[in-house]
Ligand SMILES: O=C(O)C1=C[C@@H](OP(=O)(O)O)[C@@H](O)[C@H](O)C1
């Protein structure tokens with residue numbers, strides 16, 4: 001357990017690069033490991049979650065080498081790993097890998113994870129994958145055993161807008177010729193669809209009565225390619241939040257992914273009153289990227305509705321912290337999915353805010369924050385082994401009246417090991433206890 005203290009930091013600002021996007025990094029590894037030929041991946045995120053996926057695809061038989069630019073990954077038909085696939089803390093690893101492995105006949109694998117991951121629901125991917133013909137033993141939670149089988153098609157209406165569920169089905173669908181379609185109630189991040197096209201697989205997206213339908217086309221053979229991973233907007237969010245909250249601050253993050261399914265947070269900051277500018281817009285491996293500048297201004301409270309949630313699902317704890325710095329009541333609705341992340345993020349966020357002098361009302365599917373234009377701070381919060389909770393409250397501590405301590409900053413390594421260095425580089429005062 002490594003506690004860290006974030007102190008009020010009135011001189012925050014500047015420019016920074018960011019590590020690679022976590023979602024795109026997981027996918028680059030998995031897709032390359034399934035593709036025919038050798039793919040090159042640059043800018044891959046170095047973090048515990050992505051390392052879990054890298055170790056897994058090696059265990060399934062992919063060959064990985066490094067050169068000066070990045071990784072060279074040679075794909076193949078996946079085979080049984082000799083040891084359990086340890087997904088650590090990473091829901092994306094577990095759910096996407098189960099889908100990707102499900103259609104290899106004769107393969108058998110056990111999926112395991114840490115205590116937090118072992119309490120998160122896996123039935124949401126096992127149900128549709130079983131319907132396609134996959135054979136699992138285990139209930140809703142890890143450890144789960146998979147026996148690869150010949151898969152058929154599926155037309156699946158997902159009850160949740162989850163990119164992990166959608167991606168598990170599409171990845172499994174690569175091993176069958178039968179029709180594969182997933183309908184989600186609202187569009188979740190579409191990095192799988194973007195990357196399928198990069199690897200030469202066609203698909204389609206249509207608006208339908210009950211949501212957004214994504215289907216695979218006829219060509220499902222992945223051909224090796226090059227993927228350059230852009231910066232992670234979910235990591236940039238902490239620098240942007242500090243830029244929005246601290247008077248006089250202006251922060252520029254270079255070459256960040258600005259795919260519209262991921263820009264919900266920065267759009268909310270703009271709606272709240274922060275000044276947001278995009279420059280140097282371009283496209284990297286099918287993903288839109290830009291330099292994003294966020295500068296402080298007076299912040300207004302906001303309302304967040306269910307259809308807006310997927311585009312900022314991982315940013316809700318930090319959005320709640322920013323809302324606490326606005327003057328008035330902010331309401332977030334349709335956020336029940338937060339209860340099945342690395343921690344119950346509705347409860348953890350509300351508890352951290354309340355401890356630091358903010359009035360907040362958590363619900364089953366909602367969170368209300370009664371902002372007063374400032375946050376007292378001064379208290380220690382429990383991160384509940386959740387990286388996003390740790391980073392959100394360290395960021396709030398930079399803007400609060402008194403320092404905020406997080407009891408354990410270790411989980412930050414799962415998604416953004418450079419968090420402390422980057423925030424310090426921008427003027428954030430973060431010290432050990
Ligand atoms: O597909 C992905 O890469 C992810 C999807 C999201 O999860 P859900 O799809 O379960 O909402 C997100 O919370 C997670 O950090 C990464």
Ligand SMILES: C=C(OP(=O)(O)O)C(=O)O
Nearest residue numbers: 089090091092314341388
């Ligand atoms: C929810 C997250 O990741 P995962 O589901 O991959 O554990 C996250 O990074 O906030």
